[in-house]
Amino acid sequence: MGTVLTYFQAIILGLIQGISELFPISSLGQTVILPSLFGWKRLVALQASTHHSFFLSFLVALHVGTAVALLIYFRKDWIRIIGAVLRSAARRRIETPDERLGWLLVVATIPAGLVGLAFEKLLRVLFATPLAAAVFLVLNGIILLVGDAARRASEQRAARLARRAARAGRQVGATDHRQLDTLEFKEAVVIGVAQVLALFAGISRSGITMVAGLLRGMNHEDSARFSFLLATPIIFAAGVYKLPELMSPLAAHVRSQALVGGVVAGIAAYFSTGFLLRWFETKKLWPFALYCLVFGTAMVVNFA
Numbered sequence: 001m002g003t004v005l006t007y008f009q010a011i012i013l014g015l016i017q018g019i020s021e022l023f024p025i026s027s028l029g030q031t032v033i034l035p036s037l038f039g040w041k042r043l044v045a046l047q048a049s050t051h052h053s054f055f056l057s058f059l060v061a062l063h064v065g066t067a068v069a070l071l072i073y074f075r076k077d078w079i080r081i082i083g084a085v086l087r088s089a090a091r092r093r094i095e096t097p098d099e100r101l102g103w104l105l106v107v108a109t110i111p112a113g114l115v116g117l118a119f120e121k122l123l124r125v126l127f128a129t130p131l132a133a134a135v136f137l138v139l140n141g142i143i144l145l146v147g148d149a150a151r152r153a154s155e156q157r158a159a160r161l162a163r164r165a166a167r168a169g170r171q172v173g174a175t176d177h178r179q180l181d182t183l184e185f186k187e188a189v190v191i192g193v194a195q196v197l198a199l200f201a202g203i204s205r206s207g208i209t210m211v212a213g214l215l216r217g218m219n220h221e222d223s224a225r226f227s228f229l230l231a232t233p234i235i236f237a238a239g240v241y242k243l244p245e246l247m248s249p250l251a252a253h254v255r256s257q258a259l260v261g262g263v264v265a266g267i268a269a270y271f272s273t274g275f276l277l278r279w280f281e282t283k284k285l286w287p288f289a290l291y292c293l294v295f296g297t298a299m300v301v302n303f304a
Contacts, residue, residue, distance in 0.1 A: 011264050070228065104183055105229055113234065134296050135300055140204050
């Protein structure tokens, strides 16, 4: 039958998945668009298949690699959070910031988990085409700009209040961002519902949850941390749930490529996480929005 997935393709797709899963540019959108752009016609045909294919099994490996990298990067956080949730459950009340953060993550994970189980395959078949992914990528760029604009307006409002307070002789801080553990559970649900949109190829999981956090008053750094923590159980659970597909006979001839791709995706995701957490200490979403708008528009023109 010949090689249906080369090691070179596995490495490239692993890099794309590992980087774009955390960068707010939609990993699913990139893996739908770029194979078509590269002329990998066999992979493009298998992406749109309504039946089980080796390519879906390969993507499982990439997601597992990404999730493992996130678990390793945030291992101290997860040990602390899981312990806090277990203690909270045992005494049936929430007392510490870690306990609250843990339950916020649980609540925010539920919407995407349920919708993903019910509709992931349908949405993949209907919308995981290069043209649809390009359109959603443009929409993703607009969403990122809205998030940045909302945060900028909040900062400007806080600065005006600080100046007025200074003129009145009162001391008021110039920032008004919220800490993670001050989120209400209903706000965590809103962020979780926003994550559902990432089931559409072209809408970024990290981007949409970051914007939801920004709209709830958090700053870029805390929004990014919450987004990355929230992504970990969803990506890991999706990968483990579909892991049997990678063990099926149909995937036998791509398991070694899947292993290579998964390792590459994990390494890329690990370093991407560190880079982005440092980036969002001082910088914004607009460069990623610009990429989505320019690249998405170019791809709409290309595939239309």
